[in-house]
Amino acid sequence: MARPYALLRAGFPYVKTLGMRRVTNDPVDVALDDGMYYVLNRSGIIARLQWDDDGSWDVGDLKPIAGSGAEDGKFLWPATILIDRARTLWVSDENTHRITNITREGEFISKWGERGDGEGRFDGPAGMAFDSDENVYVSDSRNHRIQKYTKDGRFILQWGEFGSAEGQMNMPWGLAVDEMGSVYVADWRNDRVQKFTAEGQFLSAIGRPGSDDGEFNRPTGVAVDGHGDVYVADAGNDRVQLFSQEGRYVEKFIGDASLSKMARDYMLTNAGPLRQREMTSLEPQKRFRRPRSVRVDDQFRMFVTDMGSMRVQVYQKDAEPLTPDLILPPPRSPSLVTN
């Protein structure tokens, strides 16, 4: 899909909330399949949720998979979950320093990686992203670098070193690859997002430390949609920020959650919490708390793993692609004449 020349941004409304405490405890990432969402919990359990949530979560196809452990197919400090074209799941684990492939039912397929700082080794692999050939980029966080592998774990290339200059990194975390192959890195401790070519040449950077628009406090996740818009989970500021493909700040999301179906069912059968909720303000209950990752599907729905509040919030982008005949080219100077 070719990128549009420009966009008419009509809106980006909140749609719904998925999950709840007990089902999606400390969610760190979500993999988007057709109608099914695999929510990776920090505990190692992967919850399986459906778009058409009917309130159930532990029966049949919705039974949680994986779990906590160092054995094959389980996880100690899982960080990222991806789904590939064959519809199998890939999980990075910052504690075992491994990348693991499992089926959608949780059966172990394969794994690679071990601790170290040489080629093919990791110290805290966190973010992961596929390119269009399904090679996988991994942010090797404590080694302050990005590595690229084939799906079966053959090392291809690496770049990055500790530091804050262009191309250097400080504990990189979330990763994304756009349809042109550019790689976006949430450079966590440098409070910025860096953009590289597929081979690791520095292209540009967004952000600096702070809490104003366009600034970050420990960004954890990054995503790119089919329009080239860049989404950043700005965890320390409890928000997600949206940037245009040129890196211009567009807007921020602070959370608008409502109760998921399963949460509603829970509340309706628990008189005590029901009363306590009635005694409190709804305001803080809507907001993001330490959002860990952001994902966008091909329908331009944004999924935010709202870790602190143990759920996933979904928004829907509403934008019209524009061709050059519909919108003027960018002017050199602004104008006060706006009619």
Added chain:
Amino acid sequence: MAAQDLSLTAHLMRRAGFGATRAELERLAEKPYEELVEDLLHPERFPEVERDLLDRYLSEPFATIPVSVGIWIYRMVNTKRPLEEKMTLFWHHVFATGFSKIQNVNAMVRQVESFRRHSLSNLRGILTALSKDPAMIFWLDNSENHRDEINENYGRELLELFSMGVGNYSEDDIKNCAKAFTGWTFAQPIPLYPQGEFPTEFEYRTDDHDDGVKTFLGETGQLDGSHVIDIIVRQSATARFVSRHLYNFFVADEAQVPAWSEAPPRDPAAIDALAKAFESSNGDIRSVMRVLFNSDFFKKARYGKVKSPAELVAGVIKLAGTHTEPNRGLEAVGVAAAAMGQSLYDPPTVEGWHTGREWIDGGALNERVNFAVDELDDVTRPGIRDIVRRIAAEGGSLAPGRLVEQCVELAGPVQVSGATREAMLRFAQAGGELSFESEDAAERSARRVARLLQFIVASREYQLA
């Protein structure tokens, strides 16, 4: 640098913190003792623990109690502000609040954060923060203390255990104290399900507060909680009671708190000196601690105090050089301290833990020794490698007697008894001279050093700070 200085520095760091590595000690001992004390008394001179790392790897503040305990022990081990962390533990001992009743991790963690923030400030500020702390309010039922139906629990314990001690106030004082704190409550927190815990804050309900005239400790007026705290801090009984708590925690084991109205202090002159500092500074804890650490009674009080489980665990970890980064093993360390009799965030009663010899019984001693020996059971641990490297740097081969001497020195220095030294010497002699000349010899020697360090941490003397 004189050995005596290093030994005194080590004493200071065991008491004012959770011990120090050899490298830290050598660096610290370069400063005059009084300057070192000033550094400890001014934690703001040093950076905080890196909270972003804790948040990233251990998901603070949405953790469970076991994770929160692990995080706290991580702080004890890695803080650059050791006295701040030790005072935090001190206030947790004195204002003992237990998760078993609170059932709210966020409220417990925030209470301890409040102790950390107020660690060395004025007692007035500390008691004010305590009286507004949701966990304390719930723990001692002040949320049930209403204008038309008072609950004396908080008022009673504030006087009996938190400030003055039994025998220094009347039953009427307790009642009026409770009345002064009516309406001091907290906002209903958002329920745990379905979105996890949310914080809550202190709430003052005017319509539930008794604003009538009250008499408390001889002062009469429309007293509320703040006035009561002001009056408490001015009492010489408070100065003596807080001083005795500080002496018991930092200097030498006293009788258990409930016996204090009967049993005289172990060192009355020391309590006099601390109480004087308290009164002349209007309850400034930093001023009292300055007198305490610079006193002769403190400097001489070496190895006269049983380590609490938290002190033992954190000290052993510092010696082993492990847990310098957030990791999953920290939860297990918290469990180990609990098995030794100290569940952080969950003291047994409002009296807190019984200290001194009561820390040690057969089971607890077993747990203490097993934990310490296990922590040093791996020669690749950074702390052991550092000690081995220092011993190897002497060059050539090392006689058994010198080996024992070096281990005792580098692990502390630790004061070990003749019997322990004998046992270590027998073990050292059985292996002959220590050599690092070949790779094999170096590996064997490293294992022998580690074994000797295990002798030390398993000894009776290592249970003492």
